[in-house]
Amino acid sequence: MIRSTDQLIKDRARLMGPNVATFYDDPVHFVKGEGVWLWDADGRKYLDCYNNVPHVGHCNPRVVDAICRQASTLNTHTRYLHDGILDYIERLTGTMNQSLNSAIVTCTGSEANDIALRMAEGMTGKRGIIATDATYHGNTSLVSQLSQSNVPKVGFGLEQYFRFVDAPDSYRTPDPDGTIFAQNVAKQIAALEAHGTGFAALLICPYFLNEGFPDNPDGWLKPTADVVRNAGGLLICDEVQSGFGRVGTHMWAHEKMGVTPDIVTLGKPMANGHPVGGVVTNTDIIARFREGYRYFNTFGGNPVSCAAAMAVLEEMHAENLMENADTVGKYARARLTKLQDKHQIIGDIRGSGLVFGAELVLDRETKAPASDFTDKIINAMRHRGIILSKLGRHKNTLKIRPPMPFSIDNADLLFDTLDDVLTQAL
Numbered sequence: 001m002i003r004s005t006d007q008l009i010k011d012r013a014r015l016m017g018p019n020v021a022t023f024y025d026d027p028v029h030f031v032k033g034e035g036v037w038l039w040d041a042d043g044r045k046y047l048d049c050y051n052n053v054p055h056v057g058h059c060n061p062r063v064v065d066a067i068c069r070q071a072s073t074l075n076t077h078t079r080y081l082h083d084g085i086l087d088y089i090e091r092l093t094g095t096m097n098q099s100l101n102s103a104i105v106t107c108t109g110s111e112a113n114d115i116a117l118r119m120a121e122g123m124t125g126k127r128g129i130i131a132t133d134a135t136y137h138g139n140t141s142l143v144s145q146l147s148q149s150n151v152p153k154v155g156f157g158l159e160q161y162f163r164f165v166d167a168p169d170s171y172r173t174p175d176p177d178g179t180i181f182a183q184n185v186a187k188q189i190a191a192l193e194a195h196g197t198g199f200a201a202l203l204i205c206p207y208f209l210n211e212g213f214p215d216n217p218d219g220w221l222k223p224t225a226d227v228v229r230n231a232g233g234l235l236i237c238d239e240v241q242s243g244f245g246r247v248g249t250h251m252w253a254h255e256k257m258g259v260t261p262d263i264v265t266l267g268k269p270m271a272n273g274h275p276v277g278g279v280v281t282n283t284d285i286i287a288r289f290r291e292g293y294r295y296f297n298t299f300g301g302n303p304v305s306c307a308a309a310m311a312v313l314e315e316m317h318a319e320n321l322m323e324n325a326d327t328v329g330k331y332a333r334a335r336l337t338k339l340q341d342k343h344q345i346i347g348d349i350r351g352s353g354l355v356f357g358a359e360l361v362l363d364r365e366t367k368a369p370a371s372d373f374t375d376k377i378i379n380a381m382r383h384r385g386i387i388l389s390k391l392g393r394h395k396n397t398l399k400i401r402p403p404m405p406f407s408i409d410n411a412d413l414l415f416d417t418l419d420d421v422l423t424q425a426l
């Protein structure tokens, strides 16, 4: 059945319930993707500047082929012996510090974070978790309670286990060496201990992507890691968005921020859209978890998922996609800087590799967020065939995070169009 856009919106509400999120005032209906391009139901072509899930490009032939080959050979649950999962974990952990040498493969990032929190509980015997006040880590009953920006209306009485620190914001409240953030974490650790809950872990995206990716310098998380370790807690880095070479200079954003976490959680880009997530940790933590929690996951790490995930790593390597992210990311920042000279509304420019963007403000002195205007720009860009989005505490930061094969030509099209749209809108 082919539905019109109006019918799709109505049927979503009828069949999927109310409040199902869509992007844009005029939601878009994609029917095809290839590389960095998407096509809608009317045959219109869009440049994808937003989606990190198709990490190595929409419908990447290597990934499609790996899925087809494995799906036509064998797919089972995960209680039989299979080489695929072991080959993948070896290859994946080979990209990280040698202490991070074992993994659990899941189906989503939420699941991965849920496991990480239970691992922290198992290791410390405590349940207190600290996160930032503007983050998102997933949708399980435990993890969803960490989303202060989208607080569930119905809770499960878990609030006592969570404490929040202000998300870093390099534009409005600079903290160039990360000591203020570390002190805030220390305060919340003390609060959890005083409450009797105790401190188990700090869970953060090392690049603070959902928070608006502040321009923190390399090594910025070192003081925070010291505070966490001195208090006997675990550092969990959620690399669901920031990992797999996205930041261009490093395979993992935690490396860029100068720390080796106890646990790394993964998702979104891991298998280019096939639902795969993961938890990577050390031998002690995984042993305690496997022994203490009778964990089993029917689909997580099945042969097809692992073939897809392996193909992503192979494609990244074969096409030098991390290096591409670095080169194109630097070019993008330079072009954004030129746009900033021209358009007063661009208050700040941020990002590394193929995650970059600009904070739009009504006034550069007061830094008053241009939130409604940002919305207008996102919608105008959609009508000009460019897909991007916004994020951050004030929802006034353009979020540009394209598939990794994004080229300099693609960046030129993006910024020429943005220049035009800003000129017309102002």
Ligand code: PMP
Pocket: 107, 108, 109, 110, 111, 113, 136, 137, 138, 139, 205, 210, 238, 240, 241, 267, 268, 277
């Ligand atoms: N962590 C981060 C940082 C995320 O951005 C998301 C999803 N937006 C998740 C975890 C949850 O991943 P999933 O939707 O695969 O459960």
